[in-house]
Amino acid sequence: xxxxxxxxxxxxxxxxxxxxxxxxxxxxxxxxxxxxxxxxxxxxxxxxxxxxxxxxxxxxxxxxxxxxxxxxxxxxxxxxxxxxxxxxxxxxxxxxxxxxxxxxxxxxxxxxxxxxxxxxxxxxxxxxxxxxxxxxxxxxxxxxxxxxxxxxxxxxxxxxxxxxxxxxxxxxxxxxxxxxxxxxxxxxxxxxxxxxxxxxxxxxxxxxxxxxxxxxxxxxxxxxxxxxxxxxx
Amino acid sequence: xxxxxxxxxxxxxxxxxxxxxxxxxxxxxxxxxxxxxxxxxxxxxxxxxxxxxxxxxxxxxxxxxxxxxxxxxxxxxxxxxxxxxxxxxxxxxxxxxxxxxxxxxxxxxxxxxxxxxxxxxxxxxxxxxxxxxxxxxxxxxxxxxxxxxxxxxxxxxxxxxxxxxxxxxxxxxxxxxxxxxxxxxxxxxxxxxxxxxxxxxxxxxxxxxxxxxxxxxxxxxxxxxxxxxxxxx
DNA sequence: TTCACACGGATTACACATAATCAAGTCATC
DNA sequence: GATGACTTGATTATGTGTAATCCGTGTGAA
Numbered sequence: 001x002x003x004x005x006x007x008x009x010x011x012x013x014x015x016x017x018x019x020x021x022x023x024x025x026x027x028x029x030x031x032x033x034x035x036x037x038x039x040x041x042x043x044x045x046x047x048x049x050x051x052x053x054x055x056x057x058x059x060x061x062x063x064x065x066x067x068x069x070x071x072x073x074x075x076x077x078x079x080x081x082x083x084x085x086x087x088x089x090x091x092x093x094x095x096x097x098x099x100x101x102x103x104x105x106x107x108x109x110x111x112x113x114x115x116x117x118x119x120x121x122x123x124x125x126x127x128x129x130x131x132x133x134x135x136x137x138x139x140x141x142x143x144x145x146x147x148x149x150x151x152x153x154x155x156x157x158x159x160x161x162x163x164x165x166x167x168x169x170x171x172x173x174x175x176x177x178x179x180x181x182x183x184x185x186x187x188x189x190x191x192x193x194x195x196x197x198x199x200x201x202x203x204x205x206x207x208x209x210x211x212x213x214x215x216x217x218x219x220x221x222x223x224x225x226x227x228x229x230x231x232x233x
Numbered sequence: 234x235x236x237x238x239x240x241x242x243x244x245x246x247x248x249x250x251x252x253x254x255x256x257x258x259x260x261x262x263x264x265x266x267x268x269x270x271x272x273x274x275x276x277x278x279x280x281x282x283x284x285x286x287x288x289x290x291x292x293x294x295x296x297x298x299x300x301x302x303x304x305x306x307x308x309x310x311x312x313x314x315x316x317x318x319x320x321x322x323x324x325x326x327x328x329x330x331x332x333x334x335x336x337x338x339x340x341x342x343x344x345x346x347x348x349x350x351x352x353x354x355x356x357x358x359x360x361x362x363x364x365x366x367x368x369x370x371x372x373x374x375x376x377x378x379x380x381x382x383x384x385x386x387x388x389x390x391x392x393x394x395x396x397x398x399x400x401x402x403x404x405x406x407x408x409x410x411x412x413x414x415x416x417x418x419x420x421x422x423x424x425x426x427x428x429x430x431x432x433x434x435x436x437x438x439x440x441x442x443x444x445x446x447x448x449x450x451x452x453x454x455x456x457x458x459x460x461x462x463x464x465x466x
Numbered sequence: 467t468t469c470a471c472a473c474g475g476a477t478t479a480c481a482c483a484t485a486a487t488c489a490a491g492t493c494a495t496c
Numbered sequence: 497g498a499t500g501a502c503t504t505g506a507t508t509a510t511g512t513g514t515a516a517t518c519c520g521t522g523t524g525a526a
Contacts, residue, residue, distance in 0.1 A: 467526105468525100468526085469524105469525090469526080470523100470524090470525085470526095471522105471523085471524085471525100472521105472522090472523080472524100473520105473521090473522085473523095474519105474520090474521085474522100475518105475519090475520090475521105476517100476518080476519080476520095477516100477517080477518070477519090478515100478516085478517075478518090479514100479515085479516080479517095480513105480514085480515085480516105481512105481513090481514090482511100482512085482513085483510100483511080483512080483513105484509100484510080484511075484512100485508100485509085485510075485511095486507105486508085486509075486510090487506105487507085487508080487509090488505105488506090488507080488508100489504100489505095489506090489507100490503105490504085490505090490506100491502105491503085491504080491505100492501105492502080492503070492504090493500105493501085493502075493503090494499105494500090494501080494502095495498105495499085495500085495501095496497105496498085496499080496500095
């Protein structure tokens with residue numbers, strides 16, 4: 001096993017600093033992820049400037065930042081669009097997600113503390129009790145996996161996972177998990193906790209993979225059903 | 234096996250369009266990758282504006298774009314720096330590279346055409362014959378792997394690989410491969426071709442992994458040796 | 467050491483000029 | 497009359513320049 005490394009570095013912090021007012025591109029990313037700026041929609045600089053109460057310059061900078069992050073597509077002299085989220089894209093990022101998460105969880109097997117496990121159980125209990133409220137569910141789900149993977153040294157991998165996770169959340173907001181899916185999700189979460197407790201690497205990898213593939217399958221089904229609503233361009 | 238998908242989509246095209254003049258952020262990325270803007274160095278907007286013969290606005294936009302791509306670090310009211318490339322970072326991206334490349338090569342096993350293999354052999358012959366000229370070596374190496382992975386449907390994965398590859402090239406420019414490393418590299422390239430010919434998935438994955446880890450080890454050694462030169466700040 | 471202050475540079479706003487794109491309409495040709 | 501090429505005008509992106517403000521850092525005095 002490779003020696004542990006300092007984990008202070010993060011390639012893509014979601015928020016630059018805790019107490020600072022969030023920068024414009026963070027606000028816009030939130031609005032994209034939450035679906036307020038729908039996937040595929042046109043982003044005009046003047047409209048955005050008005051909407052967010054700033055001048056055009058910061059808007060242009062935010063758009064470029066988001067373009068670099070992959071949330072926005074820029075084309076020369078034709079402005080910006082929110083990146084369309086299609087089936088193809090979903091498959092792609094879940095393929096990557098499976099790779100990254102099974103990589104991340106292998107580290108958790110060895111490094112998750114007793115406190116981490118307690119926290120995961122606590123969070124999962126709250127998820128179990130939750131009814132409705134997709135927003136809160138997503139927040140708790142992210143928190144659960146945040147504890148699972150948070151100790152990992154590889155900030156790059158975490159950044160990729162988080163970025164893709166945000167896109168997935170944007171979709172999940174539109175297509176909430178069905179009750180059946182919720183039950184499966186919860187069972188898988190408990191299975192992850194159990195695998196970590198037992199230091200069972202094979203089981204952990206298997207469950208994590210299954211968890212991701214399940215989410216993928218569910219999203220794809222919903223995407224196909226409601227294929228009229230989320231118009232891509 | 235999952236059905237094939239349309240591969241027309243690319244999350245992060247290096248150049249927006251072929252015939253267009255490259256945008257500023259592309260030029261700046263090239264200069265970062267080539268080492269002209271050294272890792273860790275301060276990027277002042279006014280200096281850059283003068284250097285590239287444009288006003289401050291486009292420079293700021295380019296910086297934001299590069300920040301989103303991970304090549305530049307921005308901090309509020311303190312300007313921009315080229316992202317420092319340290320040992321920790323190199324380890325991280327190679328961990329990811331191993332994941333991505335073994336994923337990509339599995340597809341190549343099934344989908345590489347006879348023409349692809351011919352092309353790979355041709356490129357590798359040119360690499361074998363090449364002496365010195367790190368720039369040309371890097372170009373050919375990228376071309377080799379471009380053919381290997383190019384048919385893959387997962388544009389996201391290709392984008393991640395390419396982005397990381399550019400960073401690695403920035404380092405390789407500073408720390409060229411030793412003759413011994415070159416010999417190993419070439420042997421590994423031929424082994425990849427052979428594995429693809431034989432449709433031997435296990436072998437292909439093994440070689441690709443070994444290839445990446447070898448490059449990582451070599452870079453890390455060089456980084457430690459010349460640890461005075463690449464000053465982070 | 468600590469505080470006040472000045473300076474450099476980033477950030478924002480605004481006004482303006484240019485250029486590209488798109489849509490609608492005109493015109494010529496078949 | 498229908499089709500396709502061209503013109504035109506509105507819209508919007510893109511680039512420049514300037515000014516005002518904010519923030520971080522270093523300097524120097526108490």
